[in-house]
Amino acid sequence: MNKVPVTAKLLAPVAIKRDRQSERSESVRSVAGTLVRGALASLYLQRHGQADDDFNRLFLNEASCRFGPLDPGPKHFPLTAVSCKRERIEHAMVDQLWFCIAQHHRAGYVAENTTAWRQCRECEADLKGHDGFWKQGDDRPCDMSSNHQVAAHVGIDRQTATAAESILYTLEFMSPSCKKVDLYGWLMADADALAALEQLLQDESNCISVGHHRTRGYGDVCLTLGEPVGRDDSQSNTENWKQWSHDLIAFLGSPPLSVPDLDPKDFYFSLSLPTGAVFVDRFLRYTIDPAAMIPWLPAMPSVDVAFPLKDRPSHQLSAGGTVRWITAVTRHERLRGWNAAHGLPRQDEWVLARGAVYVYCFQGTAEEREALIAQLATLSKDGVGLRRNEGFGTVTVSDDFHCRFRQQEV
Numbered sequence: 244m245n246k247v248p249v250t251a252k253l254l255a256p257v258a259i260k261r262d263r264q265s266e267r268s269e270s271v272r273s274v275a276g277t278l279v280r281g282a283l284a285s286l287y288l289q290r291h292g293q294a295d296d297d298f299n300r301l302f303l304n305e306a307s308c309r310f311g312p313l314d315p316g317p318k319h320f321p322l323t324a325v326s327c328k329r330e331r332i333e334h335a336m337v338d339q340l341w342f343c344i345a346q347h348h349r350a351g352y353v354a355e356n357t358t359a360w361r362q363c364r365e366c367e368a369d370l371k372g373h374d375g376f377w378k379q380g381d382d383r384p385c386d387m388s389s390n391h392q393v394a395a396h397v398g399i400d401r402q403t404a405t406a407a408e409s410i411l412y413t414l415e416f417m418s419p420s421c422k423k424v425d426l427y428g429w430l431m432a433d434a435d436a437l438a439a440l441e442q443l444l445q446d447e448s449n450c451i452s453v454g455h456h457r458t459r460g461y462g463d464v465c466l467t468l469g470e471p472v473g474r475d476d477s478q479s480n481t482e483n484w485k486q487w488s489h490d491l492i493a494f495l496g497s498p499p500l501s502v503p504d505l506d507p508k509d510f511y512f513s514l515s516l517p518t519g520a521v522f523v524d525r526f527l528r529y530t531i532d533p534a535a536m537i538p539w540l541p542a543m544p545s546v547d548v549a550f551p552l553k554d555r556p557s558h559q560l561s562a563g564g565t566v567r568w569i570t571a572v573t574r575h576e577r578l579r580g581w582n583a584a585h586g587l588p589r590q591d592e593w594v595l596a597r598g599a600v601y602v603y604c605f606q607g608t609a610e611e612r613e614a615l616i617a618q619l620a621t622l623s624k625d626g627v628g629l630r631r632n633e634g635f636g637t638v639t640v641s642d643d644f645h646c647r648f649r650q651q652e653v
């Protein structure tokens with residue numbers, strides 16, 4: 244499968260409620276891959292009348308086609324990103340992952356001079372978690388927030404089909420802007436699936452319909468497929484991962500963190516899940532531990548056996564060497580959906596929040612490390628977890644963001 248960048252222009256306001264129940268529910272910030280896939284599947288069935296081979300290839304086989312979410316910016320901030328409480332990234336943008344790794348090494352105790360990771364250098368306000376989307380700016384990330392507005396609507400009386408007395412409600416929606424592109428996304432497709440999808444979009448003038456209130460004119464989105472991107476250069480990727488680990492060890496060992504007893508031969512890597520993921524254990528219970536889905540990773544220990552770090556249980560790899568869990572910044576979110584085929588709500592699921600990140604440390608010989616790196620390359624290519632054809636479970640190994648924003652710029 245090749246990755247195809249997708250851009251979207253809103254032709255009408257798009258309202259997608261975060262919560263199924265509430266009438267005052269706020270709107271989500273992006274269009275989930277589930278909705279993109281559902282909208283296209285519904286168009287396909289309207290046009291062709293039944294599910295044929297192309298339908299299965301496009302919407303049911305996750306080895307031939309996957310739909311990513313449509314977001315206001317090309318990249319999602321990791322859960323470890325923080326910014327100034329008052330002036331946001333205008334003042335400060337820091338990533339706390341490497342600092343968090345130092346805290347685990349020193350069992351919660353770190354040197355005193357660590358206000359750089361807690362306070363804004365400009366105004367001394369606290370640093371707070373920074374959620375949302377970004378794109379590469381000139382020297383700092385450029386914050387991309389969608390253009391949200393609120394509309395008041397009159398309820399319609401079912402008996403008379405006219406305006407209902409005293410019934411007003413508000414609706415938050417993404418509003419079309421004057422920008423060339425409102426939303427950025429991607430899809431993965433093999434050659435046959437891509438050809439079928441291009442044909443479908445051409446037949447429908449590239450227009451799909453998503454979200455609530457479509458009978459009131461909401462939800463029209465125009466999709467544009469970009470040129471397929473070839474496979475990533477895995478050679479340069481693996482070199483970047485090694486450099487990431489090398490830089491991290493140098494960072495931990497130097498002041499003010501000064502973590503003692505670091506071995507320069509260790510290989511640290513992080514697994515980030517920028518689109519979230521659905522993990523279940525072997526009893527199909529939802530979990531936030533990647534070890535439930537990736538058999539060669541060690542399970543996250545409970546807090547009482549987690550410290551000191553060197554006594555943490557490690558997992559022996561079949562190719563040699565051991566992997567130890569270091570830290571994780573993660574959380575659960577509830578995923579809701581609507582099953583259009585049944586006309587019923589989908590079963591709610593617990594998913595990993597977008598931007599979750601896990602860190603592991605590998606100890607072994609250089610040869611054993613190469614075997615691990617090959618497994619990491621497979622993981623970043625295939626993704627992990629359930630519902631991958633709806634964009635869940637994409638994996639970024641050793642994201643450069645953590646290295647680049649490891650401390651506040653002076």
Ligand SMILES: [Zn+2]
Pocket residue numbers: 327328329330334335363364365366367368
């Ligand atoms: Zn500030």
